[in-house]
Amino acid sequence: MAGSKIVDASSCPNGPTLAALLSLPADDSLTISLRNHLAHCAACQYRLDQLTDSPELAGVLERLIPDADGWSHRIDEVVARINSRIISAVSQQELSTTAHLARPSFLDTKDNSATTTPMGGIQTSEGRELENSPRVIAEIPTKIGRYPILKTLGVGGMGVVYLAFDEQLQRKVAIKTIDIASRDKQLRLEREAIAIARLDSAEVVRLYSVERTETGETFLTMEFVDGLSLLDQLRNGPRVEIDHAVDICLQAARGLHAAHLAGILHRDIKPGNILLDRTGRAKIVDFSLAQFTQTDAALTRTGVVVGTPTYMSPEQVAGTPLDPRCDVYGLGCVLYEALTGIPPFQGTTFQILRQISQDEPIAPRRLNEQIPLDLQTICQKAMSKQLDQRYASADELAADLSRWKSGDAIHARPTSTFEGLLRWTRKNRRVTALISTIAALLLVITLGSVFSVWLIARANRTIESEKNLALAAEVRSANMADEASRQRTLALETLNDLIFKVQEQLKDTPRSLETRQTILESALVGLNRVVDVQNDTRVDHSSIVAHQRIGDILVAQGDAESARLQYELARELAQATYQSNPKDRRAGRDLASSISSLAGLEQETFEIVDSESLFQQALELQSTIIAMGDDDPLLQSEMAHTLIGLGDARSMIGGSGAADLYQRSFESMQQLTREFPEVLEYSRRRATAVDRLSNLAINEGDFNESERLTELRLDLATDMIRQQPQNSTLQREYARSLNQRGRALAIQDRLEEALEYVIKATEVFQEIATADPTNAIAESDVGQQWFCQALIRFQADEMDQAQAAWQKSLEIHERLWKAQPTNTRYALLAVEVRTMIGNAKMHQGDLASAVMDYDAAIELLKELPSEIGGQNKTVKLALAICLPVRDALNMAIQLSDVQPQSIELASDAEQLAIGYYALYQDLEMGQTLARKLLRVHTKDPIVRRHLTFCCAVVFARSCQAEFEKQAGSRNLDSEAVHNLGDSLRELMVLDPTVNRNGLLQDPNFRVLRSLPEFDVLFSKK
């Protein structure tokens, strides 16, 4: 201290000298000249005033109740009175408890040399936290690491902060002990510290080192800032002046910017992390620390863990990746609190989290009308929930603050009415923290299911907590019930997003099937939990959709049986909901959708008749709902989809009306596409309608129409794929349209051009399949495309290439079938390829090979598990075709030596097969065809017999179909019976050996047998 005597200045002494003289013993006098200087220098006096001020105590002093009522004189009297009574009360109690009173060991006050360091030895007046000096002197360690501890500065969220002395470097340092969550985090902190320690900014508290004590506890040494935190200032001190608040935030913004430039985010900007030194300069402390410490829940000054995320940014709440704008937000909150005196959001943790993501804080000027409008604007812009509306960097915020200071026009614009409206809309939309999580994570999810699992875990946690809240609500108050209901809504929205938005986004992403399935299944678990809490039709709707989509995924994976189960679950649930309230249009739509999905599945597995009736049901339901006044375009789009499905079923059966259905679908989608050109789904469905119409035109051999429609189809597909080249659904559409174009050219015999298109289509299909090996549909597409290519090559007489293409198709379908042995679709496609190969060989005159192919096809059909194959009408039909053809071929081979026309015979057999085919596919056409054939092939008794029988069956079945449709129409019944009688009579003339009674027992006549006419006609004869 003696050194300060040297100071003998006519100019102002420096800060440390002034600080030192305050601690000089009274008898250790200064030089005369310095004294004289101090006595007259207002600047030095001002600085000394500052140095000897204690703002907190001064604040208390100001609020001290005036001593007007003679209080201080009465204290002694009151105390004396009370004291006597207490002592007697306590000593009585003492007597009863002394027996087992042990003196707690930690009471032993350490003889702590550090704590007895005379305060004068520390050159500044620290320990200013009158109010928040949570320390017990007995617990101060004497040393941490190599640093002797002088005193405690405070207790923060992460640990205790001490003032220590670095003897090596002869400087005071602040030491912060922190609780590190794990060894891993310890190492990361040490790495990160390198960058933080490099920060050289007057506005950042310098980090010196990260060290460990001998016992392995981590502590940081850093620059000692002698002053208060902004938090202390806000809570204890006098109100922060507006100018001062701006200065603090301006400096903090600069400090943040410096850190951001070095690639360091603070992540935990709050008033407690902004230190104000004695000159009022702001310095930011604890960069990046929050992520390494055990509790992200802040220990507040009161020492109570409240975990209040008051200053968290919306993106932190959402758990999305952070950038410097996160700190900008935090600083916005600090500015808000400095200006208004209260944090932007208050309440329970849940309330705050919700507010951060949804609510705008009260406008600062409404809390303190002295806040200038521009400053409010700056504050609001910094705290904007939407990243793109926030200041892009701390530097921009600093620039606007300094513009405001100097009176220049700020760059931030006040919230206009329009923006206010936008905010309102956003607030009222289903935007919540978790939803934004989902949106931001979408991209990530596509990369792997780990993230989706995490996402789901989050959602489920929310559900868990809301469930607890709900339980608590039952015993507590209505307010809590409200809270629970809000939480439930939040959870439900999250789950809905998993089911709707996420799925929608992932739908066209390759290789996402498994991820999507996991998400959906977890979402269903979550939904079931929500159901536990409260019955809610929203939950039903979501569950239905989840089941539907799981079904879709299973279809894509080729697992038709599991898919059926999911669709049926969806249908049951929808049915129950709809029945309980037939006015619930959404339930009706859900029901229609699930029926439509089931119908689609039946079609996939070639259960065409079932498929048709299901589609019919769905269509009727959808029409009913539209008649109820539902004009949702989505419903129209769903109905257009049903129309297509029904049309497909009709055209596969061979019935009429498919064209009308397709046309209706097209018109409705055409209109929607005009109204909503931006909705790709509508364009896609319109293109599908064009696809089906062109298909009809090709099948009917209508050159002009097929030309026009396939060109239109290709244009539409090309348009869509340009918009989203990576969308695998659109890629598929594009490939289909190429193929269709090829087919249209093929019927005009422009085979070379046709081949070009078809080959191109094959390539595109192949690309899609390669991109996602888990998608069975894509692979099946490739198989079918090879089939189409083979047909055109066959037509072009390129037999070898056609055979090779068929072979490829066959391999693919057999492979698929092996992977999913219960999926009849693949078996049937393989059979179709086999028979085509057989037919081609037959046409080439290679009957023996053709027989082998038919044999193989028959074997394949018989290999189908009976419980599936036996039920499937298409399987039966395929057998019904293959068996006679094979027999006919065999017969032709036997006869070929003696009868040159045997090939003709074989083709008769083929015709016969066509007749059978018609029998199942198109009753009317089958009847006509059979009659025609009957007239032509009169010579061969066997063929005749088959054909006649065929006619009879056709009659019977057509009547049966009519009968089923219009039960009770006697005319039709008798007509059918009489037709059958005619046919049988004719048959017996041709072949007297026919067992008439045996024939009459044929299952095909089941319905007819129940009619009275049947008995009248047949039993008497």
Next chain:
Amino acid sequence: MTSTRTQSSLLIRIRDTSDTDSWSLFVRVYTPIVYRFLMNKGLQDADAADVTQDVLIEVAQCIRRFEYKPEQGRFRDWLAIVTRRKMYRFWERGKSVTGLEAIVIEPAQAHDAEWIDIYQGELLRIALERVKQDVEATTWSAFSKTWIDNISAAEVAQELKLPIDLVYSAKSRVLKRLEVEIRMLGDDCGWIKDC
């Protein structure tokens, strides 16, 4: 001016029931806080004294369980809760059931500004009193004139005929002493379990 006694927290010391000096000091410090608060709440002098007594007895009974656990709360808040509880009990005893309805029972809040003001104020008052006894009269004058009465150091120096640096160092030293005293008396980072 210093003694080791002043270095250790009063709240820690009163856990030792044999330390009657500390207990007396505790009562001296905290009686005014509780009493004043109750008077502010409208209790009559005698009633306030009764309730204050109840509060302090509860402190005496519980203080052994006082622990240094910053994460659980602070003594100040605990005392506020006990004081309010005793106050409500007093009201319940005194009033008829219907009369009870007239009383607006405020929830016990840790951050009751009124309580904090009284707590801090009374703590400061007694700390000032105690420090005054510990320092020389001139030093006290220099301090109280500059800090409490808010007279400029230059004027005080003239009035007391002291060099201005001594006025400042007196102010500085007393303030530090005051802070230490307040910390010692009111060191309140701790919680009393199950009381």
